[in-house]
Amino acid sequence: MVGKRKYDDGCAVAHALDVVGERWMLLVARELLFGPKRFTDLRDGMPGVSADVLTQRLRDMTASGIVQRRKLPAPASSWVYELTEWGMELEPIVIQLGRWASRSPALPHDGEIGIDSLVVSLRALFDPRAATGLDVTIALKLGEQQFRIKVSDGRLDLARGAADHADVTMDTDSRTLAAVLHGGRPLTDALASGSLVVDGPLPLVERFLGLFPLPEPAPLAAHH
Known part of the structure; x- marks a missing residue:
């Protein structure tokens, strides 16, 4: 990390910013929370980053012990980046942020x-109170990516991969899901357009979509 400006402060918060405070670093961690990714997949998730900058950030995060690079076994045999055990400890920090x-x-x-x-925003916005008494497994397909979501006992468990014996399957894209969740787009409109395809009871889908309310915006400071 030669050439980086550092805080030269003994505070652990300052050191944390030395380690992950450069632009794009926390977004790299966000992209790796659900498992390893190839370089091209990382760039797809962060379209605003250049290849050179991403390469440097990965190099710095590897040198700091946050990220590691390894080769997948055959037949994939591709190189991927993943969070180390210590790097995974960033998960609650990213979620809380x-x-x-x-x-x-x-x-x-x-x-x-x-x-x-x-x-990640589903984890951040999940409201356990809204999930009281709900026990459901959701298979969420976003393009070519699949996630399994389990809501039970007021808890949300979410992981990348296919869900066996799902109560509901939702097949859509990130833009549509974001619009239905928080953009004011009616569920019925997304279903009618075909941009959201559901296999399972609609009341369960409606209940699930209501588990992620946006909080009240923080008040702006009064001007005197």
């Missing part, structure tokens, strides 16, 4: 959102 920022009055709700960032 997303939960905190969801109260920002300036949050661009109409901005583009990638698949992993949308799924």
